[in-house]
Amino acid sequence: MPQEVRAAVAVAKGAPTEIRTVLVPDPGPGEALVAVQACGVCHTDLHYREGAIGDDFPYLLGHEAAGVVEAVGPGVTDPAPGDYVVLAWRAPCGLCRSCRRGRPWYCFDSRNAAQAMTLPDGTALTAALGIGAFAEKTLVAAGQAVKVDPAARPEAAGLIGCGVMAGYGAAVHTGAVGSGDTVAVIGCGGVGNAAIAGASRAGARRVIAIDVDDGRLDAAERFGATDTVNSRGTDPIEAVRSLTGGHGADVVIDAVGRPETYRQGFYLRDLAGTLVQVGVPDPATTIELPLIDLFSRGGALKSSWYGDCLPSRDFPVLIDLYLSGKLDLDRFVTATMGLDDLERAFAAMRRGEGLRSVITL
Structure with a gap:
């Protein structure tokens, strides 16, 4: 019935x-x-x-x-x-x-x-x-x-x-953040801050949070960001380069999913760096990049579907981290x-x- x-x-x-x-x-x-x-x-x-x-x-x-x-x-x-x-x-x-x-x-x-x-x-x-x-x-x-x-x-x-798994998995699974990596996260809402938490737990040496809202950047620091950039008045590409000796980040996570943030993420990377898109874009939007830059900068451009997670494996693990005070x-x-x-x-x-x-x- x-x-x-x-x-x-x-x-x-x-x-x-x-x-x-x-x-x-x-x-x-x-x-x-x-x-x-x-x-x-x-x-x-x-x-x-x-x-x-x-x-x-x-x-x-x-x-x-x-x-x-x-x-x-x-x-x-x-x-x-x-x-x-x-x-x-x-x-x-x-x-x-x-x-x-x-x-x-x-x-x-x-x-x-x-x-x-x-x-x-x-x-x-x-x-x-x-x-x-x-x-x-x-x-x-x-x-x-x-x-x-x-x-x-x-x-x-x-x-x-959804959101926490998507962000956490974008860093840990899709981006494969490892010990000593430098990570930049664009957009510090729920998904972005989960990516920051994941990158921090994965051993990233530096985690740079980028947003236009100071309140969200404050939250990002509590989730493990070592540096913050308010891109409303600062060029995030130049800011990240200045924080990384002029090189850029090993892994960049776009948790917004807009053409402008994706473009920023592409150029925020170090040579051979990885860009992970986890923010869901508007289906009507498009992006254009110089083909020579796609070739010469190398690395990987990835889309993260649900943080590339296996729910039966990953959900209990994240809940255990929560209950132990680690997430x-x-x-x-x-x-x-x-x-x-x-x-x-x-x-x-x-x-x-x-x-x-x-x-x-």
């Missing part, structure tokens, strides 16, 4: 989200029903609301969540009812060409729930990133529900499900609010306020 829950729905492009009654089916084969306890407000949700990702409205928003498994479908043994989980938007299939090559973090056929959640009139909802967690309960593929230590408070744990997830949470306040959270995001608002349910 489907359950009625309250949920945040984006009904049309650019329209304010609406709190609607949503019907959540009982879990079928390979599915899990999760009672959501907290869900972070990510820029990706705003992109869905604005129609920047697709036009499959109505969308059931929310994807950065933690909660408790309430029921599982036939054949599911992991997770089990009662398990405390963080939801992942990648659940490797184990069968695609990437999984078979031993690269499940690039899975090309990631699993989602087969059944759709609907409005009472039967209208199917498109779940954001296959999750749809701005809801009291949500239906996901069992592989999307990753069991973690229940001692982690849900407001912090849920952030592992301060609580510092990312700058506001908590209820489901009815989602539009207020989006407005704060547009103004660049704080790192993460979290909806509690």
